[in-house]
Amino acid sequence: MEFLKVEDLKIHFPIRGGLLNRKIDSVRAVDGVSFSIEQGKTYGLVGESGSGKTTTGRAIIGLNNITSGKVFFEGNDLTDNSKKVDVRKDIQMIFQDPYSSLNPKKRVIDIVAEPLRNYERLTKKEERYKVAELLEKVGLSPESILKYPHEFSGGQRQRIGIARAIALKPKLIIADEPVSALDVSVQAQVLNFMKDIQKELNLTYLFISHDLGIVKHMSDEIGIMYKGRYVEEGKTEEIFTNPQHIYTKRLVAAIPDINPQNREKQKIFRQSVQEEFEQSYHDYFDEEGLAYNLRNISNSHSVALPEKG
Amino acid sequence: MWKFIVRRLLIALPQILLLSVLVFLMAQMMPGDALSGLIDPNIDPAAIEAQRERLGLNDPWHIQYVDWITGVVTEGDLGRSFRYKMDVTEIIGQRLVNTFWLSLVTLIFTYLIAIPLGITSGRYNDTFRDQMITGYTYVGFATPLFIFALVALWILGFQFGWFPTGGSVSPGLTPGTFEYFLSRLHHLILPALSMALITTVNTVQYLRSEIIDTKQKDFIITARAKGASESRVYNRHILRNSLLPIAAFFGFEITGLIGGTIFVETIYSYPGMGQLFIESINLRDYSVVIAVVLLLGIASILGALLSDIILSLVDPRIRIK
Amino acid sequence: SEDEDTQGEQNDQGQEEDTNGGDEDDAEDDGIYSIDDFSPVKTNEGEAIDGGTITFGLVSDTPFEGTLNHNFYSGNPDVQVIDWFSESLLAVDENYAYTQEGAATFEVNEEEQSITFTIRDNVNWHDGEPVTAEDWLFAHEVIGDPDYDGPRYGQTFTSIEGMEEYHAGEADTISGMEVIDEKTLKITYANFTPSLLSSGIWTYPLAKHIFEDIPVADMSSSDAVRREPIGFGPFIVESIVPGESVTYVKNEDYWRGEPTLDGLTLIVVNENVVVQSLQNGTVDLVNSFPTDQYPENADMSNVEFLGDIDNTYTYIGFKLGSWDAENNRVDMDPDAKMADVELRRAMWYAVDNATVGERFYNGLRWNATTLIPPSHPDFHDDTIEAPLYDPERANEILDAAGYEDVTGDGFREDPDGNELVINFASMSGGDTAEPLARYYIQSWEAVGLNVQLLDGRLIEFNSFYDRVGQRGEDDPAIDIYQAAWGVGSDVDPSGLYGPNAIFNFPRYESEGNDELLARGLSEEAFDHAYRQEVYSEWQEFMVEEIPVFPTVYRAILVPVNNRVVNYNIPTNAGSEIYRYQIGVTQEEPYTN
């Protein structure tokens, strides 16, 4: 039994219009995505803006309606509404924007205790104790308990968000661009911390980002999305050392190299990738510019290529 | 564009229908009817009752409604005023023209006042000038229109005698002549100005805050970085963008005017829709009441529609093709 | 004979010029005036110049409707407009009895129960066509037509022989009407009463050559009524701004003679601005001046205030029964809450109408005694003693009648010891309506009667009359009410107090009343003195019976610019000063 398994997930948003505001078309935000994650690992989801990463993540946690496909969590079908297994508390989310993800009108204690109040009956005292403990775990002083979010820096706020997410001891955390809004130095802080608690609590991450550098740093496995579809999936090293899809190559080439000595090399590399991209575009994408279905090229690495030829 | 308008009108249709039912019902619930005013020992009550019967005033309301709405839809017949013994359409025709001019002049005044004041206030915010203007908006907000209109009538109309104190035109002038036009204008100025001075404060304030907002937008910085002079920045960028919501408000102003005309027309004895409404309510001339409310309700709907259309015309972001 | 009777919505009126020199009060100090100090006729100061124009202010909150024909109009503002260009064919004297001074003369044939009218030869419509007997007949035919939508059809018409058949559509012609020749009309009456000769005749012809092709139902909205109205009066309508103003020019062909003025302008003047308009000469005169504004403006120097007694009285009515719609008559209920005449009498004694008149109306309304106001000097009997304010007396009467406060709550219970709450309905509109109603309640409270304002507020005009019973559906919640009646040019009160009158709101009837009313309309009553006698008796009778009691009579005030000469308040019937004689002494009005 896989820990998390997503099968042929499709999420379409209607576009309304016309005389009576009927549905006239749909945005295929996610269009046939399948992947699975092992417990305790980090799975990175990469892709350019609008490729459907967030939508996928939100669908798993139940914030988006699923058009078709299945999501299994520890063998339970989350898309089956008739079965009321409450596994929701085992899945939590960390949001991109540390500013809007905390209710500005609530004190830290209310924010962190919110999941506890929903699922556990604690006395006021127990609750306070628990919250202080969680804050301590994320490296904030328990004295902060009565402050408002605006009194914290971005990194601290993101950690409050994490404290809230781990309050129920979840098994899976969906982290949607958890550090994109943060400064480099603060990014480091949050990333380190996420790794720490992963070990400590045996967490599984679905780590969504468009920054390949960070995904590479965090993930064991990576899936690359393009226009709602997967173009490549594999172990982190495989993706970075042996990208197969032209789109993947292009992404990898676009990462700025931190060594100024490599400037020229990088530029030439990028140009060559760009040329290849332009030339062989039609080998990799169908008439609508969408990726083909994934095909295994090794047992841990698959690429979206057309069927035979 | 046309599709959009048609769609909006389609949405408006049930609204109007519902409005007509509501108004009709309300009118039915009003005590008395137009004939109840005819108490005269020389008039045979039976004759009055016969008239009632003939006019269908004794039918149940839904039958009366269906009769009425059929007339409205099929021949634009809004019924007949009991009091004026005329087709409602005709009475309203006269009054509507008067109210139209009053509203138009008021709107012109409103914008003539609001735009310079709002711009000055927004551009030089927190200066003395701005404080004066803001002061005016506060005073304007706190002064009920009817008090202002009453006092204005008193001082300018009577004490100084600069303006006529009632009516829409001096007697004896021939429609179409220049004197006639001037006289009408003369009769309009005071009511329109009173209404404009009071109701414009919202627009001034809105424009002010809109300008202050726009001033801080990034694209204004872009304009400055292009080397555009301050006046150009204001005229080409800030104003255009701040006036947009004001333009869009234009349609809603119409709705606002309706309330104002009731007061102003009553106070200045200006024979328009507002005055007609109050009279008709008092005299239970309810075919007129229904027609006035319905018409002004439709005006509100059209105002809102107009706003949407203006907005979609001037704002490329929501331009409808 | 415009018998504008109506209820309380009628304008207050007022009187004239400088303040009194007073009889009992010195008005200089207490601002109380008396109708006796006003003349209904303008004092002429100087010689009239040739021509000139005046501006007549029609005091009204609302525009005039514009139904500009005597045969169709329904509101008072319109008749003010009409009277300048159209007039009755018959003139009346001070008691509203027809005279031979009008555009037509008549001859009564009591035997035949008919009257023959002859229109003078020089009476012509404004377009030059003669006013004919046909026109007069035509007016009757139109008003009697089932399609007619105006309010005129009533007793004036039904008393004509064959009218009801015509009205019902059973006859093509009115059998009682006969055109003898172009200028002569003979009308035969089925119901020949003395009332006929004071207002019982329809005296407004309708220009047949203009209206004949218009369907009756469309006449009132036709251009001939609304835009180019026609008459044979002293002035001709020149232009109309609908609802707002009318300009007239003189009718050189007017049958009494060419008018002095070149023309006149009528404008609607809001009550709120009437003083200013008079002061600055915007208007020379108005139809009626709001009396409550008089004290502050009594010293206006450029006008003379004329005054006349209005033909209306305000009264308190007691509900004594209900309307029996089946039999079309009142159904008096001996167990009604107000059935005890002593209770009603006590309530009359409890209110101080003299003071009300002085204080609320500065003496321009005054204590009323009987149900025929002094506007009909021949019929109003001022010797009758009606209850005057005397709370002691009221208390005594109540005590004697068994209304005692047994529960000790300060209010009297009825003779059976049950709680007595009297519901008082009063109408809104009019400046003093609210305090006046409150005052009456207070006064009754002072003699221990628990009177409550129905619904806690004044009732709007229309619903008031609906609830009081103008459609026969009396609201049982009403015990007493305050209203006003205008007395027509004919004093016959049957329409208001007769057993078959739906407007008999008290729902009162008694043998004595029936008999007196019948006698007033009997043949003998063609004798003036006899009729006076009968109505004097009736007035006295009603003071004893008290189905209603009158509270105040009213004055009409008409300020007129000093430059105007030969003006007479139109209500002042029989003065022999006519509109065509009005002139001015200078081109411009005097200003203040």
Next chain:
Amino acid sequence: MKLKNKLLELKNLKTSFRIRDDYFAAVDDVSLDVHKNEVLAIVGESGSGKSALAFSIMGLHNRAKIEGNIVFKDKDLANISISKLNAIRGNEMSMIFQDPLTALNPLMTIEEQIGEVLQLHNRNLSKRKRRERVITLLDQVGIPRPKQTCEQFPHELSGGMRQRVIIAIAIANSPELLIADEPTTALDVTIQAQILDLIRDLKEKMNAGIILITHDLGVVAEMADRVAVMYAGEIVEIASVDTLFENARHPYTRSLLNSVPSDEQQDTLHVIQGIVPSLKNLPRHGCRFAARIPWIDESAHEENPTLHEIAPGHFVRCTCHEHFYFPDEKGDEAHGIS
């Protein structure tokens, strides 16, 4: 580095904002040179004063107090009439803004917006010429169908396209100095790469001096010739790009470099303790970075830290760098990463 081609010189620039009744310096005593055909990168965390600096040069602050000199080609922009400044900006000197979503007027077409800057500095340009020039520019910044784009409104373009339009506005009059304030932060990596290429091309073609503001060290490494590191309103280190990445000295620079995930990076990234102080709470005395490296002895800091030229063209503020070590390195060595 061609020193004679000095284009811009900042001398003791101090930009202060008014907060309630006091002025607080967001840019504090900054001196810098920019030369022709050079990319000077300014890096630093959010709130360190980078944008405030750029805005000061362009004269775009409307309520800030600016002290010191901004000498641009012999003219001191800090003390120049607004009309003269207007003649320079958009013309000889221009700026690219960070947020392509908001930096364009939503009610004007692309053509109007680019045309405006052309018209402002060349009144004689005919309408037709202007349009041609706009199309050329759009083409130049890599917009595929320039003719159609002309007629379009900003909201009809993607973020990358809009940023190109903003660049087109900036280069319309071939400026000698181009200030780019985080031009790619809002964009996807692939588009970022394209935009950076574009800027680099422009530098070469127009021989312009470029101030590139960013907090992405990767971008710095790829683009810059020289780098100035800002912290809390001050420049803490200036060096050529190679020197900086190989031999950064200032503790802040080193910490920054250490916190980026990179190929050679260990499992845990370096974290700078504490937070960037807000403008009101900036330390105004001593080493401003001291609070964030508390394990370094106070005596290691200068009392009034100044920039020291420790190698030709390599300036470092304060003496604390000589004693700096990362706490987990147990203090035995004080070398930068590489």
Next chain:
Amino acid sequence: METTNAVENLNIENINKSPSGVSIIWREIMRDKLALISLVFLLLVTTLVYGISLFLDLDQIVKIDLFAIHEPPSSDFWLGTDYGGRDVFGQLIIGTRNSLTIGFLVTLMTGLIGVTFGLTAGFFGGHIDNIMMRVLDFFIILPFLMIVIVFVSIVPNYSIISFSLIMTAFLWMGIARLIRSKALQERELDYAQASKTLGTPRWKIMFGQVLPNVSSLIIVTMTLNLAANIGLESGLSFLGFGFPEETPSLGTLLSYARNPQTLENRWWIWMPAAILIFLLMLSVRNVGEALKRATDARQRRG
């Protein structure tokens, strides 16, 4: 993980609370002199009016006194008397009380309906929103003043309550629309989404999470509405669709000014009411603006 002493010893009562929204508002008002004066004035008027009216005998005030009609101010009648000989000062006190009561009632009721409606529509969105917005659209197009006048002339039992209800029925849309659009924005914000993932029920998110975030908007709008409502009431009374005179309101006193004699010669009847209305509206407005600034960090003065 071991719990450290810090957690063990955590004593919540000793931790300094950060300033809450209320105190920020309070600070802002204290800083704005005009708003402070306005607030003090409002409180003063409110307390005085409600306080004094406890001791006033309404029956006595509205008692008709035929011998004291139109008395100018004197020591017996501080503000003179009206045309029924009734004490204007007493009417002013009661009138202000009634006007304020109506103002408060209408503001509260419209607030309650508007907020609930707007929040529900905005928060649930989709079809619910669609339907609710149609309803709202319908109310919005009604010509308010006219409909109210028609209603007033229908209603048989006319009292402060029924009047307030009528006003409310046609006045809740503004705030509803405002709250809805704000709620639409808020529900998309991550904190609301976060609550969903945390298993918080929808209604709890709506009232517990979203509501506090729109509360400042609600307070500001309601304050400004209060001023507008007081104005509306007086307007209706002026037109003659107000209360019976024995339930005086400020509008009742003002409507006496329709009589030109009163307007010109008897200032004591209407002028105090006019001034009071003016000051009340101005003060409410000042306080409202200060609140608005307090809730908008950008405009805050301190």
